[in-house]
Amino acid sequence: MINNEMRVRILGQLDRGVDEIDKMLISGDGPLEIDFSACTFVAVDGLEWLEELMLRADSAKRSVHFVNVPPVIYKVFKISHIESLMRACGGVSSNKSSKGPVC
Amino acid sequence: MAATTKEELELMLTERAQSLTRQARLAAAVFSQYSQEQVDAIVKAMTTCAIDNAPRLAKMAHEETRMGVTEDKVLKNLVASEFLYAQIKDKRTVGVIKELPELNMVEVAEPIGVILGLAPVTNPTSTVIFKSICCAKTRNSIIFSPHLMAAESSNLAAKLLYEAAVAAGAPKGFISWVDKSSRLRRLSEILFSHPEVDLIFATGGTQMVKAAYSSGKPALGVGAGNTPVYVHKSCNVPSAAMEIIISKTFDNGTECPSEQTLIIDREVADELIEEFRRCGCYICNEEEVEKVADAVIDARTGGMNYRLVGQPANLILEQSGIKVDRHIKMILCPLKGELRQHRLAVEKLMPVLGYVLVDSVEEGINRSLDINYGGGTGHTAGIFSEDDAVIERFADAINAGRIIVNSPSSIGGLGGVYNHLNTTLSFGCGTGGGNITTDNVGIKNLINYKRVPRRKNYLISFQTTKNIYSNPGSIEHLKSLKCKNAFIITSRSASRRGHLSMVTENLPAGCHSDAFTDIGTEPDFSTIQKAVQAMRFSKPDAIIALGGGSVLDAAKIIRLFYDYPELDVKELAVNFLDFHHRMVEFPQVMKTQLVAIPTTSGTGSEVTPFAVLKDGYRKVSMIDECMLPDVAIIDAQFTKSLPRDITSDTAFDALTHALESLVSTFSSDYTDGLALEALRLIFEALPATLKNPSSILFRHKLHNAATLAGMAIGNASVGVNHALAHALGARFNIPHGRANAVFLMSTIEYNSQIPSKFVSIPCYPLWVADRKYARAAQFVGLKEEAVADAGPYAGYILALRRAVYDLGRLAGQPLSVGELGIPLEEYMAALPELVETAFNDMSVRSNPRYTLAPEVVELFKGAYAPRERP
Numbered sequence A: 001m002i003n004n005e006m007r008v009r010i011l012g013q014l015d016r017g018v019d020e021i022d023k024m025l026i027s028g029d030g031p032l033e034i035d036f037s038a039c040t041f042v043a044v045d046g047l048e049w050l051e052e053l054m055l056r057a058d059s060a061k062r063s064v065h066f067v068n069v070p071p072v073i074y075k076v077f078k079i080s081h082i083e084s085l086m087r088a089c090g091g092v093s094s095n096k097s098s099k100g101p102v103c
Numbered sequence B: 001m002a003a004t005t006k007e008e009l010e011l012m013l014t015e016r017a018q019s020l021t022r023q024a025r026l027a028a029a030v031f032s033q034y035s036q037e038q039v040d041a042i043v044k045a046m047t048t049c050a051i052d053n054a055p056r057l058a059k060m061a062h063e064e065t066r067m068g069v070t071e072d073k074v075l076k077n078l079v080a081s082e083f084l085y086a087q088i089k090d091k092r093t094v095g096v097i098k099e100l101p102e103l104n105m106v107e108v109a110e111p112i113g114v115i116l117g118l119a120p121v122t123n124p125t126s127t128v129i130f131k132s133i134c135c136a137k138t139r140n141s142i143i144f145s146p147h148l149m150a151a152e153s154s155n156l157a158a159k160l161l162y163e164a165a166v167a168a169g170a171p172k173g174f175i176s177w178v179d180k181s182s183r184l185r186r187l188s189e190i191l192f193s194h195p196e197v198d199l200i201f202a203t204g205g206t207q208m209v210k211a212a213y214s215s216g217k218p219a220l221g222v223g224a225g226n227t228p229v230y231v232h233k234s235c236n237v238p239s240a241a242m243e244i245i246i247s248k249t250f251d252n253g254t255e256c257p258s259e260q261t262l263i264i265d266r267e268v269a270d271e272l273i274e275e276f277r278r279c280g281c282y283i284c285n286e287e288e289v290e291k292v293a294d295a296v297i298d299a300r301t302g303g304m305n306y307r308l309v310g311q312p313a314n315l316i317l318e319q320s321g322i323k324v325d326r327h328i329k330m331i332l333c334p335l336k337g338e339l340r341q342h343r344l345a346v347e348k349l350m351p352v353l354g355y356v357l358v359d360s361v362e363e364g365i366n367r368s369l370d371i372n373y374g375g376g377t378g379h380t381a382g383i384f385s386e387d388d389a390v391i392e393r394f395a396d397a398i399n400a401g402r403i404i405v406n407s408p409s410s411i412g413g414l415g416g417v418y419n420h421l422n423t424t425l426s427f428g429c430g431t432g433g434g435n436i437t438t439d440n441v442g443i444k445n446l447i448n449y450k451r452v453p454r455r456k457n458y459l460i461s462f463q464t465t466k467n468i469y470s471n472p473g474s475i476e477h478l479k480s481l482k483c484k485n486a487f488i489i490t491s492r493s494a495s496r497r498g499h500l501s502m503v504t505e506n507l508p509a510g511c512h513s514d515a516f517t518d519i520g521t522e523p524d525f526s527t528i529q530k531a532v533q534a535m536r537f538s539k540p541d542a543i544i545a546l547g548g549g550s551v552l553d554a555a556k557i558i559r560l561f562y563d564y565p566e567l568d569v570k571e572l573a574v575n576f577l578d579f580h581h582r583m584v585e586f587p588q589v590m591k592t593q594l595v596a597i598p599t600t601s602g603t604g605s606e607v608t609p610f611a612v613l614k615d616g617y618r619k620v621s622m623i624d625e626c627m628l629p630d631v632a633i634i635d636a637q638f639t640k641s642l643p644r645d646i647t648s649d650t651a652f653d654a655l656t657h658a659l660e661s662l663v664s665t666f667s668s669d670y671t672d673g674l675a676l677e678a679l680r681l682i683f684e685a686l687p688a689t690l691k692n693p694s695s696i697l698f699r700h701k702l703h704n705a706a707t708l709a710g711m712a713i714g715n716a717s718v719g720v721n722h723a724l725a726h727a728l729g730a731r732f733n734i735p736h737g738r739a740n741a742v743f744l745m746s747t748i749e750y751n752s753q754i755p756s757k758f759v760s761i762p763c764y765p766l767w768v769a770d771r772k773y774a775r776a777a778q779f780v781g782l783k784e785e786a787v788a789d790a791g792p793y794a795g796y797i798l799a800l801r802r803a804v805y806d807l808g809r810l811a812g813q814p815l816s817v818g819e820l821g822i823p824l825e826e827y828m829a830a831l832p833e834l835v836e837t838a839f840n841d842m843s844v845r846s847n848p849r850y851t852l853a854p855e856v857v858e859l860f861k862g863a864y865a866p867r868e869r870p
């Protein structure tokens, strides 16, 4: 933990939720950074868990950032059409009411 | 919670659609990470599951739909699994799927995403098996919308294959289905237009397919069928009878490619009908045909009665009020009267088959077309014939995606069993059936193809005259020329100046010669024809061209038309953008050898593949390797008496060639070397020649420079300066080299600035004109000038422009249009014409700066005022 910011890395396949990250979300109050550089695969359950995590983070008013997302995983996020994942990656909102290009 | 109001029900269905598509969407996203090996393992597991469950699913489908024949449904399930697998197992569907080395291109697969798959009542399980396996192979998700009357069996097939796939590692939720309920149709409608559905893969009734197409989404649909089968007299009749029975009774006729009407050559009709009867078919009389039509055709729609689809022949006879006491395989109805209006000349997905007799192949094809265009365009047709020519005529005429030869059209249409068609349960009908493809739709249609073209390997070649003799006195080489009869093409002045006798004196011993001395300054096609005519009498084996650029150019064209009299000058002079893609085709080999002896040091025509000819008021250019002379004799003895102005004019043409070829978009290391050395020689030898006009040494250097620059433009071409000069020269009758000289100061400056528009030519990946001018300055030995706040090459470019200016002034060469004595008013009046001519000149196409029309105007305007030293 640096300056209240929590950092965690996903290792290998994300085929289910990661308890440690769930706990970090409850325990801290600063931003949470999830590093995907060592993530090799995201399964449907992993994807659903990420979406839920973002929902819980929103209600807990905590910001979650995905960093070092490999293109293969980033494309999974893109195809999934889950807006909160794109926000976590720093993308602009793809909200249909927004003007200009969307992610 | 049970929905009560209509709104609540609609909301519930919308939520269900949302949940189905979301699940499919996530699966599609996850699927994008799968490797070919992972996908293939999943496909294998699904196929095994389908084969294991083929009988169970067939039985269930038959029980649920009360259509078709269980045994045949087993076969369909196996075709959709085992046969399909054999065809697709080794196909690449992930990553790079095709390499096209000859095109320097690869194809990379991108999945479609979420597919909505329809399953018809006639093939409820085989279609699901087929589409599921195809989707797994292509990493797509699929949501099945089954037919209400077959939903239990369709959905069980989907569930079984899905479970097998997930066990083999497939993403959760990649196959799903709409459950059987009274709301199935409404839920399917919602899915049709759901934003998360990427493609509708429709197979089924016309209505469903129409709905798919009108959803506004990409759709793979299939049209209706009405298969004509022509039985030509050359066929093996008993075999044709058996194949047709196999096909039309297959699953009680539910397969849409199956035979609907037979068109039978009268010569074999009795034998064929008798064979049908012998094999257990029922042949109706005229009265019975009407009865069958009453039962089989829905009087309201004119189409088939859906209650009888897939029903056995005996049941149909019974419904028709025809009593038989034996098992009947198939009912045959002779269709009398106007075929196009016969009630039974439509699709009948049941074992009822119409037939007509014909007396010729023409009539056979025409009646087949009547059926084909009577509701089955683009779908399927069949022919039984041993005559390849008849088969070809039939295939040419009939509009069908599948034309099945000497085999059952239904199982034949499925592909993989009787032939090498792709296995499918979905028959594309092309535009005839309102579809985008005539394919047997399959994995090929479920991939987005990403083409990755690399840059073309641009062909850079270098051609020039094969034998060049370049020392003073090299005219003597003529003596060793292998020729018995030479034809000398030259101008009057050449004979006056003694050049003609220098040639004739050096001809090989015993060589006869004739001369044509009528080439003027701007020869036209009538001159060419006169010369060719003269040559027809003389029958030479060598042409010797002696003179300046016009003579040499004319000789190239004269040889072309002497060797190939059938050629058309207009066809050969068609403009082109790229030499490699031009339309014009020139002969490959020339028959008569051409020796070029230049008497000026300018055009370099002795080593170029170009020739310019006057055609009325315009000039046409012909360019081809075959125009290159075979021998060039660069003997400065022919130039030593050239007057000062011609010496300077022609030297400035050569200088322009060197500068323009150096910066040309087609320049190469080969042409650069030639251009640079030509420049160096001109800067050295032109002042020296003007000082000592009779010095053979400097004349020799100047002569060589022109030839070197000719080789450079022969391969790299020229640029905008020549376009301007051509226009000015034609309009004001200015000699070519002199016209070039007046623009040089402008065009070097113009081309050395970063282009307002870059040139899009694959062989020119980087704009380098500025550094090439700088290199020229360095090569010539100029010192970098001091230029404030300019680019890295500006000092050298300025040095080059000053050197060109100084050379011009030394030679007394006009360096602007005004210096030519052309009145400004006259020049400005001619400007629109000059601009148009220059803009359309082929020379601009190899200029390193894309020459925009307003820039051509500015170049002309800027070239008028007398030049001052830059």
Ligand SMILES: [Fe+2]
Pocket: B603, B653, B656, B657, B722, B736
């Ligand atoms: Fe020229």
